[in-house]
Amino acid sequence: MYKISTDHLTELFSSISHDRALYMPIEKNGQVQFDRWMEDKKVRLDALNTVKSPKDLFFPQSENIVAFKIKGKNISIIENRDESEPFVVFGVRACDAASFDILDMVFLQDPVDTYYKARRDNGIVVTLACSEPEETCFCSVFGIDATNPSGDIATWIVDDMLYWESLTEKGERFTETIKDLFESADFLDEEALKSHKEDVEKIIEKLPLHDLSLDGFNSEAMDEKFNSPKWEELSEACIGCGTCTFICPTCQCYDIRDYDTGQGIQRFRCWDSCMYSDFTRMAHGNPRTSQVERFRQRFMHKLIYFPTNNDGVYSCVGCGRCVAKCPVSMNIVKVIKAMGVDENV
């Protein structure tokens, strides 16, 4: 394990960004987002959750796929995709890092999504352990340890020291290239880090959503949950916006659209939301005709369908973004509590 004083972070960042793009939580117009680091940017490593999750870096909200240019009777095909840039994303929280594993299950399964894969290959994930979790956090429910995040490299900030540990071969190789900036961590450092983790763990145990139970959310309960009369009640406040899906680190639905530029077509894909009325619209119409069905789909997908198809892994990491941001404060926690086994008597 290495260490570097937080006073020297700018040097570290400028060294990293020397030959590749560096993304991290940056404040712009009052909101914190993963954005490209530059020396004059306002870095916010203390922010717990960015508004949009860092999945944007691997699966951008919109990306060009291909373009067609039309001239007279000729159509030329232009490859204008762009995902070859090597980059480092720094400051990813444990929940968001876990979300990449979930996205991998979707995009790296056969047939592999080459756009996503290229970005995964080109990107190095440097995580940052949480030290001040919020009341909306419930990552522990999904077995995520906020004090020991995954990723290629994990970091911890304790007082004014940042600890740096490579977790994968890729992380190891990258650390080699910048190791001159670090000092080696000694026994005392390890002790300090250990006691810091213990303190945070105590807070995590006290979090109000820490004991949220997922009992009953399994494939056996699929029909029972699907047919539950509770969906109607739960969804009645939903305004059908896409906030929850667009800020969610694990939502992965997209749409492919053609934009007519007048002289040609730009084909792109962009995030879609199951909360939207035109989601699943086909030539014959839309099988989901009401918000109740759309709402049910989102939560059934996260809590029942996804684990059924992926060895019991839920498609939620407990980051708490939807808990904080839903315009009508309806969220996965309320759904889990209402639909859970205890309440369902």
Add this chain to the structure above:
Amino acid sequence: MSIEKTEDSNFEPLIVAFCCNWCSYAGADLAGTSRLSYPANVKIIRVPCSCRVNPMFILRAFQRGADGVIICGCHPGDCHYSTGNYYARRRMTLLFSMLDYLGIERGRTRVEWVSAAEGVKFSTVMNEFSKTIHELGENKKLRDLRCKEFLD
């Protein structure tokens, strides 16, 4: 962010003029038959009434590369449909004020009342407007880059 004065002296602005069928379009016609000249880069779109112009039309014109948009209708009081241009007047005042508020140069939008008998006015207005847009240069604030990329 500032709009650089175009260095390319060959800059030819693209101007979209929405003209109502009953007055302004006829005014343009008269300008033509009277052999009055107005810039060739004014593209006229005939609409039944100035009130038919949906704000979306104006924004879409800018999106596709227009450098200026002008709406021409019958003089207030002379609308073929009695009151259409009164509504258009309010709507365009508010819309153009809002575009100005968003930082779009206010010279890029204009409303003029041109009757069927005012061929001279039509030609003067278009020459003037074209000059303004020439001075403002290319529309960079309200255009869709994708449309531009495909042009070459």
Add this chain to the structure above:
Amino acid sequence: MQRIFGLIKDRVGALLADGTVDRVIGWEKGEFLYDHTPAIFNAEDDLVDLVYDGFCASNLSKYLIDESKKDGKILALLKPCDTYNFNQLIKEHRINRDNVYVLGIECRGMLDIDKIRALGIKGIEKVEEQGDELYIQTIYGDKTCKRNEVLLEKCINCKGKEHVAYDELVTSGEDIPQVESNRFEDVEKLEAMTSDERFAFWRGELSKCIRCNACRNVCPICSCVECVFDNKDSVVASKANTDEFEENLFHIIRAFHVAGRCTDCGECSRVCPQGIPLHLLNRKIIKDINEFYGEYQAGQDTNSLGPLTDFTKEDVEPSIITEKGGEK
């Protein structure tokens, strides 16, 4: 707040019990006592979950578009500013007035949880209001703050404590302090900037947009059955801002489509996950309307013509924009 809630609950219970109304739309207690969700209560027994405090900012009037078309009468708890939207929707024939019983409720201003967080208060588990003071219980210890420091933007610029539509009022009789404000202050600041500065300001704000449509969907006035941005035949349908232009287009059209109808309820800015000050777009239009066509408050009544469905022969010419603003 406690007292008024007690009065409301009693009255709602009584109206349900005597059959005056069949259902009630109000707010249901959340997980953390700041995240209440709009909900429908069908029976007196369900009212245990009903809540009314500083975190009931959701404007319930939009739900009445659908709810008033169902059988039976629904009781709606409307705060003073919500009743403007209610009136506007009645004017536009979107609500069936006969099926709604409006219980106008007193409001002391709603609170902004993001402003509380911005004070550095983390891990909020419980917020209690005691007069002008807020007691906040957090994982990291107890905190306090002043109520009027964390009011929602829309409540700082409150339209007043009068309901413009109601069947019955519930008030505590307590004195409610009225905040002095100039809601056009920020608009004026922007107007005073140069064109390029304004452009830079709006690019900075609108480039944050994630196109979640929360502003549109929550807006009690945006009530088209199918929005132009969802209609695949409209050519502008889009789910993402794939170009700067689309960010501008969406927000210009969104604001302009409610021109003359927007009551300035501030829901758009409240729900924006990116904190874009969307109300500044709507307020600009309201300010212009007031200046050009005379003071107008949408939703003040249910029958007057709106500024864009009305005209006078002497209206100002669009060139006023150039004349008024000078050489900016």
